[in-house]
Amino acid sequence: MTFDASQTAVVTYRNGIVESTHRAHIAVVNANGKMLHAFNDPHRLTLVRSAAKPAQALAIIATGALERFGFDDGDLALMCGSNSSEARHIERARSMLAKVGVDESAMRCGGHAPLSDAVWRDWIKRGFEPTPACSNCSGKHVGMLAAARAMGASIDDYHAAGHPLQLRVKHTVAEVCDLPDDGVQWGIDGCNLPTPAFPLDRLARLYAKLAHAADGDAKDARGQALAHIYRAMTTHPELVAGEQRFCTTLMRAFGGALVGKVGADGSYAIGVRKNALKNADEAIGIAVKVEDGNVTALYAIVAAVLQQLDIGTPEQRAALRAFDRPPIRNTMGVETGYLEVRGDLLKP
Template structure:
């Protein structure tokens, strides 16, 4: 199956660009509910895997030992803005583990927000791994290695127990064999996992029903998803879709973006998991697709949809910040029974 047109990009009245992609909507029993494109396309879920990668932080006892609160756990699932609310909490986690930010092996990248970068310059500070959008995830991994008396220096390597626990957790949650998971290296240096989109959606669906998991796993999953929904500002930050989305739906759903245009959602009320991949990797299309999927599934109230209108049909701005176009979702979900 080929990618399906999902979004048209208008400049004035002309369709200037088209984004194609794939969608899988799966229930907690593993049934394909709705889809577009190829729901079985194998993809790297990138940072959308972070809620799954955080599970061992809780299961090993690390979170309890270092007294992680909801905001700490939410930050372990984050691709954050490097605002002070994020970096100060990363430093706090590391300090509780008896470490500092020199332990972070996530590297550096240009900061997401211009105001944060300007503030750093004015304070005479350099961009360090602390400001990497994945430093929250890495702090959870480092803390786990420290608590488990494992080498801290190599926590990011595939052979390390921290990464092996994550690999097997993802396999178990997605009900997909470890041997079939394709591995690569993520932008922050840790292993990244490729699975069929439908299996990723299933893992998210299972996170909505922690009571159906064994006691230890269910408790960890509930704690993580509850943390994301109660402290959504940690997952993204100011003006970020993950944060705005979870604030709008107020405890009904959790969601996480991934690089190269991936977005995943778990709906607590229905037990549905949603996984989206835009074929060309352009992340601007994930937000309108995600909101449109939820609209078509009748998972948003009119009030919630109104709060997300700027993500549902985002505008195209020119260099003078004038509106010159918009992104419009164009797909209609197909019934999984027809596949």
């Protein structure tokens, strides 16, 4: 079997036989958007899905909702996260609802199976039926309810594309990515909120700005808000994802040196502070999109990019070992294959 090696980032083997290949695109930029490294099409129009949550949270912060309703850094981290529906996530979402003075019926997302296999097994055992507060996007929804209320706008349709809050979110997302409003396209996400699509390198630029702000290099109100988001996510990585999830494992391992967030269907973004980089005087952003949406391939690519850019220590990168070349096992636990990332993902 042959494949286009110029576009393939990951190959899966079974007994030495190529079983599947995964195309990907990568962009690495600085906070000003200068392209530092790329693989395939770094400008691919990408529905970034939940990787956009920090930008959406930026719009929430601008309404004054955090101060009005007494949200802390853990609450902000949940707004930026795709949580595993663990008990602590559900409890925090309900606590946030109480701060706003609304109940779950106001949330315009549905319950669904959790992202955590352990939580799913527990729910099945207990016959538990998930409610809106169990959504992996619960934090974002409660944050937007709070923002709509802080704006004096209706909360009944806070999720609708034409709602004043969503118009503000759309402008904020475009602006922080250095795009005109019409430079961002919008769809509807799995959680029923608008979700943006823009060039992949602009996602990398967003995360570079988060890391740049965390370095203290942004002094305006927006820079301070970006630094606040970075601090919340890296201080509470367990609220951004959950136990044994890649985002939580990554941010715990790097101890505040970087922020990372997954987006559904194969997108990922990382912002790296300058002190975690070798011979660099500014923060960088990394964005990855896997064409077929394979998350196993995505995490392996992200781990490989960190390795190839020599980000962090060997001990920090070792924390990602379960993701960087995961074995394939059958139902009897027999290893039948493995996933391999090509060795030259980046070029200047």
